[in-house]
Amino acid sequence: MDIYQALRENVFKLVAFEEEEWKDFISYWRPVHIKKREYIIKEGQTEKYFYFVYRGVLRGYTTKDGDEISIGFTYDGDYSGAYDSFLAQQPSDFSMQAITDCELLRISYTDLMAMFDKYKSAERWGRIFNANILIGMARRQLEVRSFSAEERFERLATQSPHILQLVPQKYLASYLGMTPETFSRLRKKR
Amino acid sequence: MDIYQALRENVFKLVAFEEEEWKDFISYWRPVHIKKREYIIKEGQTEKYFYFVYRGVLRGYTTKDGDEISIGFTYDGDYSGAYDSFLAQQPSDFSMQAITDCELLRISYTDLMAMFDKYKSAERWGRIFNANILIGMARRQLEVRSFSAEERFERLATQSPHILQLVPQKYLASYLGMTPETFSRLRKKR
DNA sequence: TGCCGAAATTGATCTGTATCAAGTTTTTTC
DNA sequence: GAAAAAACTTGATACAGATCAATTTCGGCA
Numbered sequence: 470m471d472i473y474q475a476l477r478e479n480v481f482k483l484v485a486f487e488e489e490e491w492k493d494f495i496s497y498w499r500p501v502h503i504k505k506r507e508y509i510i511k512e513g514q515t516e517k518y519f520y521f522v523y524r525g526v527l528r529g530y531t532t533k534d535g536d537e538i539s540i541g542f543t544y545d546g547d548y549s550g551a552y553d554s555f556l557a558q559q560p561s562d563f564s565m566q567a568i569t570d571c572e573l574l575r576i577s578y579t580d581l582m583a584m585f586d587k588y589k590s591a592e593r594w595g596r597i598f599n600a601n602i603l604i605g606m607a608r609r610q611l612e613v614r615s616f617s618a619e620e621r622f623e624r625l626a627t628q629s630p631h632i633l634q635l636v637p638q639k640y641l642a643s644y645l646g647m648t649p650e651t652f653s654r655l656r657k658k659r
Numbered sequence: 660m661d662i663y664q665a666l667r668e669n670v671f672k673l674v675a676f677e678e679e680e681w682k683d684f685i686s687y688w689r690p691v692h693i694k695k696r697e698y699i700i701k702e703g704q705t706e707k708y709f710y711f712v713y714r715g716v717l718r719g720y721t722t723k724d725g726d727e728i729s730i731g732f733t734y735d736g737d738y739s740g741a742y743d744s745f746l747a748q749q750p751s752d753f754s755m756q757a758i759t760d761c762e763l764l765r766i767s768y769t770d771l772m773a774m775f776d777k778y779k780s781a782e783r784w785g786r787i788f789n790a791n792i793l794i795g796m797a798r799r800q801l802e803v804r805s806f807s808a809e810e811r812f813e814r815l816a817t818q819s820p821h822i823l824q825l826v827p828q829k830y831l832a833s834y835l836g837m838t839p840e841t842f843s844r845l846r847k848k849r
Numbered sequence: 850t851g852c853c854g855a856a857a858t859t860g861a862t863c864t865g866t867a868t869c870a871a872g873t874t875t876t877t878t879c
Numbered sequence: 880g881a882a883a884a885a886a887c888t889t890g891a892t893a894c895a896g897a898t899c900a901a902t903t904t905c906g907g908c909a
Contacts, residue, residue, distance in 0.1 A: 533805045553797035556790040562801055592782045599789035600746045606796045607743035611752055615723045653888055843858055
């Protein structure tokens with residue numbers, strides 16, 4: 470499937486645009502290719518773009534006392550970037566780096582805001598999209614607070630086994646809030 | 660200030676409604692009084708309402724192995740309820756209980772959705788409101804992951820000293836992800 | 850105002866996970 | 880395709896914060 474078609478299907482899951490509106494809306498999205506280890510945004514910058522991931526994996530992380538803490542990952546079909554920085558138009562607390570080569574589509578903040586002004590469908594899509602992100606964050610928040618390192622590992626391994634292949638272990642470890650050593654031991658124990 | 664006026668000012672901070680629209684919008688909100696220790700929602704129920712807190716303090720918590728884990732607190736001027744359950748219209752993973760007597764305004768899910776359909780201003784308010792909640796959650800997520808128990812206590816004490824008075828310590832302790840004993844020791848050390 | 854149950858404090862001990870260190874394996878690069 | 884760098888594993892030790900237990904203090908209410 471073509472990259473614009475992929476975005477279309479994804480957006481239409483939440484809101485069906487009129488064809489005229491959609492043509493206009495999609496015209497503001499631009500394809501971007503980035504290579505493994507390149508960044509779409511670095512800590513301290515303000516996020517100018519909102520990204521759709523057509524192919525690839527990205528990792529978000531912040532730094533604390535020189536160490537990296539992985540915040541999350543995005544895959545094919547996800548949206549990416551420092552979304553809170555984008556929304557607030559404030560400097561980001563984290564960086565977003567490609568773990569594999571990526572094909573992305575992006576729209577600028579100004580263009581997206583213009584779309585929100587212009588079309589009620591876009592406004593609605595924005596609201597529901599935010600709601601869905603929020604629901605996911607709430608779920609993850611509860612997850613982190615309710616489970617021990619071992620339990621979190623176990624849940625990741627059973628619920629998202631593909632991640633174990635895609636993402637280097639040291640990133641997964643810090644995502645789960647443990648050291649690579651602990652991660653390695655839990656994996657062995659399994 | 661009057662309870663409806665308080666909500667009006669709060670909503671208008673994000674979006675200025677037309678007067679006609681506002682009159683219609685506000686007519687769907689109903690005042691609710693609840694007493695200390697009463698619940699607005701219990702774990703397992705689906706949240707039917709979205710609340711505005713005019714006066715009072717509420718606590719959200721989930722249960723794990725019989726122990727309560729406090730998720731968050733809402734105060735005068737906040738919105739409350741199990742918002743993720745409300746948005747998804749799925750059973751809530753946590754309960755929301757009054758810590759003091761509370762005066763609230765609430766609107767039902769059906770009525771709010773009808774307002775979103777009817778007015779672009781409402782839709783926009785919904786989008787921006789969700790964005791703000793999301794930004795707050797992202798900040799807190801980073802907070803929990805980047806700091807030790809002692810650092811989290813210190814930050815709470817300096818950034819929100821009023822909470823230390825308003826909320827019983829055992830709730831704050833579990834909110835910060837530590838036992839009441841640890842909380843007590845950190846407080847003493849200060 | 851005084852009583853009772855809940856909340857907070859304090860001390861002693863335990864434990865899961867971090868840290869440090871030394872290999873081994875995998876990936877990158879030239 | 881060999882050398883260098885990075886990632887992962889494994890073992891030994893350290894420690895922050897949990898748990899358990901015994902008082903003390905506080906808050907609600909008769």
